Amino acid sequence: MRIFNFKSSEPKLIKLSKSVLSREEKRAVIKVLKEGYLGMGKYVQKFENDLNSIFNRPVSCVVNGTAALHLALQACGIGEGDEVLVQSITYLASFQAITATGATPIPCDIDLSTLTIDLEDAKSKITDKTKAIMPVHYAGDLGDYEGIYDLASIHKLRVVEDAAHSFGGKKNGEYIGSFGDIVCFSFDGIKNITSGEGGCVTTNDLKVINKINDARLLGVHKDTEKRFSGQRSWEFDVLEKGWRYHMSDIMASIGSCQLKKLEEFSKARQKLATYYDNKLRKFDELSIFERDYKSVVPHIYPIKLCNKINREELKLFLEKRGVQTGIHYKPNHQLTIYNEILKSPLNKTDSIFDKIISLPLHPELNENTLDYIINCIKEFLNK
Numbered sequence: 001m002r003i004f005n006f007k008s009s010e011p012k013l014i015k016l017s018k019s020v021l022s023r024e025e026k027r028a029v030i031k032v033l034k035e036g037y038l039g040m041g042k043y044v045q046k047f048e049n050d051l052n053s054i055f056n057r058p059v060s061c062v063v064n065g066t067a068a069l070h071l072a073l074q075a076c077g078i079g080e081g082d083e084v085l086v087q088s089i090t091y092l093a094s095f096q097a098i099t100a101t102g103a104t105p106i107p108c109d110i111d112l113s114t115l116t117i118d119l120e121d122a123k124s125k126i127t128d129k130t131k132a133i134m135p136v137h138y139a140g141d142l143g144d145y146e147g148i149y150d151l152a153s154i155h156k157l158r159v160v161e162d163a164a165h166s167f168g169g170k171k172n173g174e175y176i177g178s179f180g181d182i183v184c185f186s187f188d189g190i191k192n193i194t195s196g197e198g199g200c201v202t203t204n205d206l207k208v209i210n211k212i213n214d215a216r217l218l219g220v221h222k223d224t225e226k227r228f229s230g231q232r233s234w235e236f237d238v239l240e241k242g243w244r245y246h247m248s249d250i251m252a253s254i255g256s257c258q259l260k261k262l263e264e265f266s267k268a269r270q271k272l273a274t275y276y277d278n279k280l281r282k283f284d285e286l287s288i289f290e291r292d293y294k295s296v297v298p299h300i301y302p303i304k305l306c307n308k309i310n311r312e313e314l315k316l317f318l319e320k321r322g323v324q325t326g327i328h329y330k331p332n333h334q335l336t337i338y339n340e341i342l343k344s345p346l347n348k349t350d351s352i353f354d355k356i357i358s359l360p361l362h363p364e365l366n367e368n369t370l371d372y373i374i375n376c377i378k379e380f381l382n383k
């Protein structure tokens with residue numbers, strides 16, 4: 001019996017992003033279904049071991065990237081009354097994860113060349129309540145990574161990296177996640193690899209990992225070890241607040257398959273982004289973000305439009321020609337919930353946010369499709 005038909009779901013639309021799945025994932029999920037245990041068990045343990053072979057340090061898998069960030073902050077003792085520095089242009093998840101702990105996300109400006117956190121602005125917003133900085137590796141870019149850690153060390157801040165965009169990327173030949181204080185990834189459907197939904201935290205701080213391992217299972221002390229050996233804790237203790245944030249075996253089985261394709265996926269993304277760069281660099285009406293695609297694995301491909309181009313018009317024009325685009329992101333400080341905590345205007349964020357638009361990027365695109373997209377843009381500009 002055929003359960004899935006991936007072919008028939010192939011869209012005519014050129015999607016902004018998508019999951020890239022094949023037979024292996026299907027087989028892996030069916031295997032878990034046949035075995036009949038769907039919760040957190042040996043497949044989560046295996047996925048953690050697989051990830052450990054990339055990071056060379058402890059990993060805890062959770063239900064999504066937002067939970068990864070939330071648990072990482074909680075495990076650092078961050079909560080009510082504390083402040084966390086984060087760039088305003090990021091996925092809402094970064095902000096809501098901070099808010100979930102009871103702490104306040106402090107919206108920071110961005111560096112216009114990388115769209116990563118502006119450290120001068122971040123520095124100016126440090127108070128005695130500031131406990132952490134959450135750098136977002138926007139589009140896979142680490143930004144001023146050394147600068148972030150210097151600032152953190154001077155002001156004794158924890159660094160919780162929102163690395164949701166950068167899985168598979170490297171720095172000096174080492175995988176992102178294999179270094180840095182606490183690094184959080186997302187494996188949601190459209191990220192560099194997926195486990196359906198999912199995420200993980202990796203760090204050398206064993207105290208943090210142990211706290212996360214408990215907190216993902218409602219705080220049940222050492223329940224992780226029990227689950228990995230196919231048992232449950234009937235008699236247990238709880239030391240701290242916890243959540244139902246663990247990964248399931250179904251998700252982990254998909255994640256392990258995807259991890260094997262990491263190099264293939266990464267190369268495809270890097271090649272496509274480089275292709276876009278080379279073609280789009282020649283356009284006067286827009287600019288590209290220069291990134292080193294030997295080490296950056298781009299999750300998204302944003303470009304910046306010059307002032308005279310109306311983004312909404314371009315977006316609509318492309319949509320009519322079957323090209324989906326995205327906006328990464330509406331600045332969080334413009335949302336009602338976060339508007340009041342703004343400490344000072346974010347001039348650079350405000351100047352750029354309605355000028356950025358993301359073009360389709362996922363491993364199933366090819367150069368012909370990109371040529372089509374680029375020609376559509378050309379057509380719009382020559383109107």
Ligand SMILES: *Cc1c(COP(=O)(O)O)cnc(C)c1O
Pocket residue numbers: 064065066067090091093094136162164165185186187188197198199
């Ligand atoms: C995807 C994403 C997250 C959250 O991950 P989920 O798995 O969707 O919860 C956090 N931050 C950024 C920048 C993201 O893109």
